[in-house]
Each structure stands twice: as structure tokens, then as C-alpha cells.
Amino acid sequence: MAGPETDAQFHFTGIKKYFNSYILTGRMNCVLATYGGIALMILYFKLRSKKTPAMKATLTWTSSVKFRCLEKLMSTHHAILNLYNKL
Secondary structure, three states: OOOOOOOOOOOOOHHHHOOOOOOHHHHHHHHHHHHHHHHHHHHHHHHOOOOOHHHHHHHOOOHHHHHHHHHHHHHHHHHHHHHHHHO
């Protein structure tokens, strides 16, 4: 038998007094700190802004920029088709 786990049996100092694996209170504090850290991470990722500044810049394309990109893509596509037809 392991015997009773009491605070008087173990003499810890500093942070070991509150976070240890020998005393039931120390184990409970470790669990609570872990759950608290996980909860804070979840809150951080849920509450942070969904759009970062880099994403905002890409979402503000004008129709002329889109048209120029599409035009360049089509010209490249036609150039490839012309090369293929020559073979």
C-alpha cells in the first residue's frame, strides 16, 4: 500500500509545491493548468481576426487586374496550342 498522501509527508518548495505528481492537489493543479492553456488557445484562435492584412490585399483586386491576368493566361494557352498544332 502506498499510504496516505498528505502535504506533511512531502516538503516541496517553490513551484514544485503547487505542481507535482505526488500530492493530489499538485496533480489537480497540473490538470487545471493544462485545461486552462487549451481553453486559452481555443479562445485565441476563435476570436482572432479571420482576415489578415495580406488576405485583404488579395481580395481587393479590381476587375481590370482580373481581366489582365485572364488575358495573359489565354494568350499563353493560345501560344501553347499553336506550338502543338505545328508539331
